[in-house]
Amino acid sequence: MGDPAFPDGDGFLDGMRAVLMALPGIGVLFDREGRLVWGNEAFAARYGAQGDDIASHMTAEIAQDLMAPDRLNHATLTFASGRTARFSCSCIGGEAGFAPFLLLQEVENSTVSPTSAFVHQGLIQSREERDRARAAERRMREEVARWRRLSMTDRLTGLHNASGFHEAAEAMLRDHEGAALVYADLNGFKMINDTLGHSAGDGLLRDIGQRIMAAIRSSDLAGRMGGDEFAILLPGCPPEELDKVTTRLRSAMQRRFPVERDGDQPTLILAVDAAIGAAMFPNEGATLDELLRLADARMFDDKHRSKYSRRPA
Template sequence: MASLLPVGALGVLLLRSAHDDATKQGQAQGKAQAAVIAEMAIAPALDDADLSRGITAGQRDSLAKATDLALYHGSVLRMRLRNFNGQVIFSDDGSTSGGVPVGDAAFRSASLGQAAATLVGDEAAPGGQTIRVLQPIFARASGEAIGVLELYLPYDKIAARLHGQMVVTYRRLGIGLGLLYLATALISWSTTRSLRRYAARQEHEALHDGLTGLPNREAFRQRANSALTARLGGAVVVVDLNRFKEVNDTLGHHAGDDLLRVISDRLRASMRAEDTAARLGGDEFALILPGLDGPAVLGLLERVRASLTREVVLDGVPLTIEASFGVALYPDHGEDVEKLLRHADAAMYQGKRGTADIVVYAGERAAHPTQWLVVQAELRHALERDELVLYYQPKVRLADGVVCGVEALVRWQHPTRGLVPPSDFLPAAEQSGLIEPLTAWVLRRALADQVAWTEAGRDWTVSVNVSVRNLESPGFAAGVAALLAETAVAPSRLTLEITETAVVDDMASALQALRALAEIGVGISVDDFGTGYTSLGRLRGVPLTEIKIDRSFVDPVLSQPQNQAIVRAVIALAHGLGCRVTAEGVETGDVAAWVMAAGCDEAQGYLYSKPVPWTQVPMMEAIR
């Protein structure tokens, strides 16, 4: 239709133009015919008469004879010969009046020597139209105009001839316009289809991930809102791949892209038709599982997890995929998409820190990553305003019950929330660059406190926990050495506690930092031993001075033979490596007596003291 309108308008314009051209052609033929009559018949009969004075009888007879034949055959319908005053000098019917007024533009034009032809209506004429021609009459001797010949010529024959020509013109014009319309319509249809496809492609690309073809974050939000509006219940699930960075680092980003495509295909294949799998970004995916209750969601996710964890071969390397699933049920855990995503994300991170692959949201039991931004901002100000404090928990030598050292534990004296435990802010610090200035603050304050208690006569070593990010930071060992020199504390009076995971994550960087620290005399302790994944071969290369047995093995040691065997094995291993052994979480005298009998060197726990300022650390005798 859009193509038809301009083509139709063009057709009307061309038809009108053709009709006007035909009319002009008829008028031109009339003027040509009038010029022949005036030249061949009228002018010779007048013999250069002065029309302003009239004509003689002989001239009148000559005119009548010259025009009778044309009038008889109908090639001329009527005629008048007039002078410039408008007086009729001669007419075919003998009348001496009538005709075009002298003031008419056509008459004036003819008086000046220019013929004028007009198509006029005439009911008495064949076809109802005539061509009126006002033709100037020129004197043969002087060539000057001496009068005006007013002729009425039949138009029917001219019209018939023009009609035949117009039929051919109309046919050709119609065919041309039809072809033009078809070409324009074809172009319009093709363009419209291309634009429609382009719009559909743009819409698809705007709502889908280019790598995997899965819906993207925006499409996920739209579909999740639709699922919530339906009020059928269900779950929003966040899926995050474990150790995906290792694939990119070892096999290259192309292998990582291939793995993401495999994950996407397996997600589609293992889910129901009404479910949605989307890629939120990186190695993070999200699922919408409508119409399911909690047990059904977990059953479906077990099937999805089993599908994802099947072995895949990338670049000839077999890989086992692991993923963490965080589940938020709706409406139980939220009634809007943002809240459900936050809760599912919190559950997923809880699973990463624990052993379960699939975790259902169970309340804000730990700081959620989306809250860490606030915590990080406040913690940065806390460092600037010196709101942090150090508490110390004593380490007791089991042989004589004397405090031989203390572990520094940071607390945050928040201006509105009071004393904040490290579990509420350390995870946020470890995920940002704040862990480095925080560790530096703890080291400086602990060494300053050690100087104070040494001057007070307390010969204690101090243990400070350090993060894997500290070990990976260039110049960490040099910074520790500088602090020791600044405070004049002997390196042997400082022990740095690390976790097994810190050693495993980046063995080369960790070993380089640990060896540099050991070379200057700083003690190295492995904290929470037995809860990580360190192989014995890796422990062999670490310059350790202490191994601390995690409280999860120590606390139930009296009632669980398996834990007793594990504790004895760790003690034998530590002594074999030349390390002293400290039991964590000792809360009763019976447990203290058991670990001492098993060969532990030191103990730490609420039996002796909870974390307190160093001035409140008790001096105690052996507890037996």
């Protein structure tokens, strides 16, 4: 095939001709103006000696688009005949004084996803369209992640819900050699709901959730397991520190609500505190379910031992 863009005898082009001739499939070289430089025998056999079917569709704009730093590695070409083919695109530098070249090699039975190569002005999708597609894909991934976070979050307290806590806690246990699990239940919560209403009960749960988060480390995990029950996982917590943690949590979960009554009756004080149980990983439980069962049982023992009482002040 002749060389319409550069004279014969150029060393770089002679070398590129040798490369193209050695390719097992179709190979063709264009300059940055979109002019056909040279194609190998497989190219000539498929598209003709001058490659009119493809050369007539290559423009300077398209060639420079393919040669841009963020160019696609593959392009889908659409020809005048209506046939399409996938090509790999490579930017090849010439000798001093010569512009770069664009090398296209047809990819037979390509496994490249059609979504990664589009048609632009009869040849390839523009960079702007690619950027929009990538931005749309990124937004979709972010939306999926947002909905996943919402599905794992207790909307009232902002803590993990039971499902979210199980998933995060199991992953945390896999990454740590030791941990403590604390299970807590509110004493007196039903009285708050019955006396002050469910909105007051919801407000109390929100407040307790915030107090729990303030009482633990940022590396710890807290979840509302349902109703007025909470679980806290403390990775790396040694047994000798567990009493300090539970004491801090008891203090954080104590609340007092004064309720004014009619006539000369004294103010009623409604008090809330926590019944707490704990278990150590892995000595007292090798799995999250084992830890939860043991901590829950100890929490009920703590509740039954409690001398908790509510009296008018």
